[in-house]
Amino acid sequence: xxxxxxxxxxxxxxxxxxxxxxxxxxxxxxxxxxxxxxxxxxxxxxxxxxxxxxxxxxxxxxxxxxxxxxxxxxxxxxxxxxxxxxxxxxxxxxxxxxxxxxxxxxxxxxxxxxxxxxxxxxxxxxxxxxxxxxxxxxxxxxxxxxxxxxxxxxxxxxxxxxxxxxxxxxxxxxxxxxxxxxxxxxxxxxxxxxxxxxxxxxxxxxxxxxxxxxxxxxxxxxxxxxxxxxxxxxxxxxxxxxxxxxxxxxxxxxxxxxxxxxxxxxxxxxxx
Amino acid sequence: xxxxxxxxxxxxxxxxxxxxxxxxxxxxxxxxxxxxxxxxxxxxxxxxxxxxxxxxxxxxxxxxxxxxxxxxxxxxxxxxxxxxxxxxxxxxxxxxxxxxxxxxxxxxxxxxxxxxxxxxxxxxxxxxxxxxxxxxxxxxxxxxxxxxxxxxxxxxxxxxxxxxxxxxxxxxxxxxxxxxxxxxxxxxxxxxxxxxxxxxxxxxxxxxxxxxxxxxxxxxxxxxxxxxxxxxxxxxxxxxxxxxxxxxxxxxxxxxxxxxxxxxxxxxxxxxxxxxxxxxxxxxxxxxxxxxxxxxxxxxxxxxxxxxxxxxxxxxxx
Numbered sequence: 377x378x379x380x381x382x383x384x385x386x387x388x389x390x391x392x393x394x395x396x397x398x399x400x401x402x403x404x405x406x407x408x409x410x411x412x413x414x415x416x417x418x419x420x421x422x423x424x425x426x427x428x429x430x431x432x433x434x435x436x437x438x439x440x441x442x443x444x445x446x447x448x449x450x451x452x453x454x455x456x457x458x459x460x461x462x463x464x465x466x467x468x469x470x471x472x473x474x475x476x477x478x479x480x481x482x483x484x485x486x487x488x489x490x491x492x493x494x495x496x497x498x499x500x501x502x503x504x505x506x507x508x509x510x511x512x513x514x515x516x517x518x519x520x521x522x523x524x525x526x527x528x529x530x531x532x533x534x535x536x537x538x539x540x541x542x543x544x545x546x547x548x549x550x551x552x553x554x555x556x557x558x559x560x561x562x563x564x565x566x567x568x569x570x571x572x573x574x575x576x577x578x579x580x581x582x583x584x585x586x587x588x589x590x591x592x593x594x595x596x597x598x599x600x601x602x603x604x605x606x607x608x609x610x611x612x613x614x615x616x617x618x619x620x621x622x623x624x625x626x627x628x629x630x631x632x633x634x635x636x637x638x639x640x641x642x643x644x645x646x647x648x
Numbered sequence: 649x650x651x652x653x654x655x656x657x658x659x660x661x662x663x664x665x666x667x668x669x670x671x672x673x674x675x676x677x678x679x680x681x682x683x684x685x686x687x688x689x690x691x692x693x694x695x696x697x698x699x700x701x702x703x704x705x706x707x708x709x710x711x712x713x714x715x716x717x718x719x720x721x722x723x724x725x726x727x728x729x730x731x732x733x734x735x736x737x738x739x740x741x742x743x744x745x746x747x748x749x750x751x752x753x754x755x756x757x758x759x760x761x762x763x764x765x766x767x768x769x770x771x772x773x774x775x776x777x778x779x780x781x782x783x784x785x786x787x788x789x790x791x792x793x794x795x796x797x798x799x800x801x802x803x804x805x806x807x808x809x810x811x812x813x814x815x816x817x818x819x820x821x822x823x824x825x826x827x828x829x830x831x832x833x834x835x836x837x838x839x840x841x842x843x844x845x846x847x848x849x850x851x852x853x854x855x856x857x858x859x860x861x862x863x864x865x866x867x868x869x870x871x872x873x874x875x876x877x878x879x880x881x882x883x884x885x886x887x888x889x890x891x892x893x894x895x896x897x898x899x900x901x902x903x904x905x906x907x908x909x910x911x912x913x914x915x916x917x918x919x920x921x922x923x924x925x926x927x928x929x930x931x932x933x934x935x936x937x938x939x940x941x942x943x944x945x946x947x948x949x950x951x952x953x954x955x956x957x958x959x960x961x962x963x964x965x966x
Contacts (some may be wrong), residue, residue, distance in 0.1 A: 466683065
C-alpha cells in the first residue's frame, strides 16, 4: 500500500508515452526508455532548481545551526537575568504568528523579496528545535562549564570546545531536521521569489507536475481551459521522472538516517 | 532613606548579575535579532488589519482606520464559507486520520521479527519526509484519468473516475493521502509508549491464557490511553493551521467550493485577485487569534489531564 505508488512512479517514468496510452495496465514497461529523462534535462529547469536548493542549503544550514545552537545554549545557562521573559517571548511565537501576508509585507519592507536571503532568513530558527536543543543542554552538568569558566575561558569558547563535542548526537539530529525542511521548502519561495532563475527545486517540480495536470483535470470537469497551457504540458513520463529525480536524494539518505530522526522526535516527545 | 538604599542594593545586584552574564547575552543576541525581525515584526505587521494600506507608506506607517476592514471581511460570504470548509476538512481529518497511527503502532508491535519490524518502520515513516508537492505529484500520477487506478477501473469495464476534479471525492482523497503520508511517522510516539509498558503484565496475561487480541485490548490500549489523549488534544490545537500545504497542492478550480480553507482564501484573495493587503491582513489576524485561543484551550486541557502543558512542565521554563 505504501510502496506501490512509488513503484508506479518509477514504472511510468521509464515507459514510453505511446505505451502509456496504448496499454491498459502498465505493471512493467516492455521497452524501458530514457526518453523522459532526456526531455527533462533538455528542459533544464530542474537543474536550476537543484542549484538554487543547494545554494539555499549551503547558506541556510549554517545560519540555522548558528542561531539555534548559540541561542539555545545561552538560554540553558543558569542565573541569567531576564531569561524567563525571553523564553516566554520565544514560546509565544509558537502560539501566535503574523501569518504569511504580514511576513511577505515585512520582506518587502526589508527589500529582501526576489533575493535568496528572503527564503533563507524567513526560516532562521525553528522554535520547536530550539527548545529540544535547550532541553538537551540542560542535561549537561553545570560543573563542566564552571570549571572552564574558572580557567578563564569565554562563553563562546566554552560552547565550542566543551559543550559542542558532548552534543554531537543532538546536533546531528537537528541539522538533519533543518536539512530536510530546507529540501522540502517551497511556499516561502512561491511568496518571495518571482525570478525564474532563482526558483528552488520543489517549486520547479510543482510547476512541472502539478499545475498543468490540475488544469487538465479541472477542464475535463468543464471549468477553465487547458488550451492556454497546452504547449507546456509534459507527458506523464517526464513528470514522474521529475518526481523521481527530486525524491532520489532523500531516498538514498533516509534509510541510514532514520534512526536519528526517530531519536529527535523522542527527545521532543518526552517534553510534550 | 533606608528604602532607597535597599532598592539601590537590589538594583546594583541585578546589574552585577547582568554584567556577569554579559557574555551569555552575546550568545543569545543573534537569535533574538532574528526573532525580532522575522517573528515579531510580522506580528506587529498584523496591525495593518486596522489600517488602510498605502504602498508608498508601507505597513508600519499606513493610516489607521479602526475596524473598517473587518466590516468588509464579515460581509464577504466567501470568508464564512472558507471557515466552514476549514472546519469540515480538519474535523474530518481528525476523525479519519487520527486512529490510523494507533492501529499501525499496534500492528507493527505484533511483528515479532526485529528486522522485519525495522524495515516496515522505515518504509512507513518515509513519506513523512517528502514534501506535499512531491506527494501530490505521486498521487496525481496514481489517480489521474490515465493513471494506474483508473486503468484497473477501465480494465474492469467501468467508466474512469475523475478523482481529482470531483467535489464529492475530494475530501476522501485528502484524508486518505494525509493518512498515507503521516500515519507511519505519527505511530512512532505510540510505539515508544508501547515499548515502555511493563513486560510482566504481558507475561501474567499469557499464563492466564489471554489471546493476542485480549492482550491488546486489556493491556496495551489502556496503557497508552494517556498518550492517545495527549496526541488528540495536540491535534485539536492544530485544527486551524494543519494541512495548508496539502490542500494547496491538491486542490484546483474544479473543487474550489470544497477546498478553499481559510489559508487558501487568504492566499487566493491576495495573490490571485485584486490585492488588498489590509483586507487580507484582517482575515489573517482573525485566523491567528482563533488559532491562539485553540492552542491555549488545548494547553489548559493538557495541564488538567496530565499535569504537563504543551511546553512541558512549569519547571522547564526556569
